[in-house]
Amino acid sequence: MLWAATICAAVVSTFPHPARANPADVFGFGSEAIARGGAMTAVATDFSATFYNPAGLAFGAAPTITFGTQGVLSRLTAATPTASLHRGIEEPWSLLVGGTLPVSRTFALGFGASLLPSTFIRVLTHPADDPTFAYFDNRTQRILLLPGAAFRPFPWLSFGLAANLLAGLDGALTAAPGATNALEAATVQEFDPRVSLHAGLRVQPTESLSFGLTYRQAFDAPFREHVVTRLSGLPITLDVRQAALPTPHELSLGAALHLAPLTLSLDATWLHFAAVASAVPVVDARVSSIAITLPHTTHPFRDTVDVRVGAALENVVSPRVTLVYRAGAGFQPSMVAAQPGVSSLLDAPKLTLSAGLGVVLSHVGRHRLRIDVHAQAIGLVARRFDKRAGETSDADPARFVPDESPDPGFQTANVGYPFVTARGAVFTFGATLTLEVAP
């Protein structure tokens, strides 16, 4: 235990840079897992273990290859006294690719990936006063790459580690007169590697009982672009920075009860949102010698504890075909505090319900094929955010909505004034195909 903890700590300290949020955090990873409500910390053994608990990889019996797809449908609404603003989720489709490879009885490798069909990553920002659903907006528009490994020194105990890989974006662009006196541009765009870790422990004291503990390191997408133009001696400098696609530190504790043919699982996850940076970009500009800066806003998030439960029931139809019925539920408190000022980062307590079906075909050539489908609904308990009008001299735009006009009376263009209500639901659906390869 001590050496494993030491190794984990050493590896964690080797990669101090945060990476970024991912679709698995928001919706789940794979049809089986989503159908079981995401309560997978103590039961995942396939590619999804790279996210839920890498230690589970060592409990897999055979090499597996998985392909799948998932869609998201948003029905989120930001309602003001005068309008209802629909808020979609960009890049709603994703592809899943995964695999596991038991190297020996004590060691296994795994890989899980969620790919967007058209882009590796998409960073989106909105004007500071645009009502935005903080939990869903621009947190899933990235690929997810999770290579992992697990070590099982005893039949009842395993450790696992997975790396969450991606990049931060840092660019610079300069446009100025060159050797011919015509304007020339030079640019460098760097995508720096970012790694965060998923570390897991799984204990299975009996055939019917298992426990899991997983730590997922926090990450966000550091994005920066620095632009300098010099036209006829007039310098204009623009610098925009953002920590996009944030996900907090997470600690999941799970338990599972295997009462064949029924398996029940329970997860509780602490999410340290209080340490998450603002999702609003920081802009610094300079025109000639005049500095222009976006007032930095603070958006206090708060920690939450999510609870998820899941069930899977096996039904052996014939020696070749087994059906698996799955269902799950979860509750996630809101991580967003009140929004009395300029910004309108919206969120509400969320209730998740999910269901799915698995079909296991035991004799496909020499191999075994599993087809899983799922549907999931995440409903928001409607929540109202009231704005507070304040003195224009107040420097903190997070506290008050300022009077923007010198005309008599209170004048503001803030969309969320005097209040905005967050409500609606998000639906996901998808399927995966898993081939268990015979030796």
Added chain:
Amino acid sequence: MMPRRASRMGLATAALLLPVLIPARAARANPADSFGFGAHAASLGNALVASTDSLAAPAYNPASLASAARPSVQLGYLLSHAALELSGHDANVASPRGILAAFALPIRFDDDVTLALGASLYVPDRWLLRVELPAPTEPRFARLARIGSSTTFSPALALRLGSHLVLGAALELVTGATSRRFDFTLDTVTGRPRADATLDAQLPLRAAPVVGVLVTLGQRLRVGARYAARSDFDLAIDLHTHAAVAGTMIEGTLDASLRGVDLYRPATLTFGASYDVARFTFSAELAWERWSALRSAVNELRIAAALGVPLATDALAAIPADFHDVLVLRAGLERTFPLAADRALAFRAGYFFAPSPVPVQRGVTSIADGDRHAFSLGAAFSFDDFGVRQSIELAAQLQLLTPRETRKDDLLAPSSDFTSRGAIVSAQLSFRSEL
């Protein structure tokens, strides 16, 4: 039985053809083209198109993937140092370093048909991707400076039909472009200056198809062919700024648009053969690289300003690349020495010659380049451990750049004469395991 097999083969063949049907739109320079993917390839001068190396297959010939007898994995590291000079001064070319990984998984359906899956991954250890487009008139090594600057992931599959023919296909999945759109607003609200921004930045996914065939003739001779579509990185940055700066005459808009191509790798067609005799394996191949399709090697800027003050916005016009196609020759030799029933040693040597596709620079641009001669040596030690076949491999490579002197005949050219020369040394360490 036959209809089922035919059906499976039809599906597999369709899957192999799928990458060809995907539009061959841009991906990027692959370190395998220059340094070699893994120590085995590096030490054989990258002459692997007719090889049975399943773990190098996604990079050289996806058909070789079916040579895997068991699930296999590889992990390696590439270290290099570029000592390139421009007019006697260090050209400050980055030296690529990175991690290489690969796996191969054979899936047997019956004695005659084997489907194999695999993938290769190269990740630079300092950045996942670096795109650099200097000012068009700046002297630089535009091509050699960019090798190994990007992450490359290549999933592949192969289908063995009988004992002689293997078909393979791969997709080189990379970020083939970046698109960034910025809208800045600079004005004054409630008496205070305000800067606000919205942005939409994407790294679109590109898939460059690679197809290959491997034919075994008799017991000793293999013939291979591979076609890889072109790869590049399209950069597009659009900037829109609305400014109304209090206390100045500046009020209006500034629009800037930058387009450019970096990390270009041409479409490549490779033919090669590999011959086993005694304990020797000799490999040779010829690759045609279509550099002439590169439209421009420098970026293009467009600016429109209406800020209420007179500003000069004339930018340099687009400059065609005029690169030419080249034939690259590669050869490798390997000798194996069995040490015991469960151990073996192998020594390897290789060479390749890569002519420069860059034309003489007489005008505005000053792109340095030169023909390259590459010499490589390597060794591998294989052993059985815990019932698993494993090997440790080493390779070292020296690339010598033929000196080139560029004289600007055009007196109006903005830059002066320059010379280019240098060498790139690299080393690789790989660990392989056949599970």
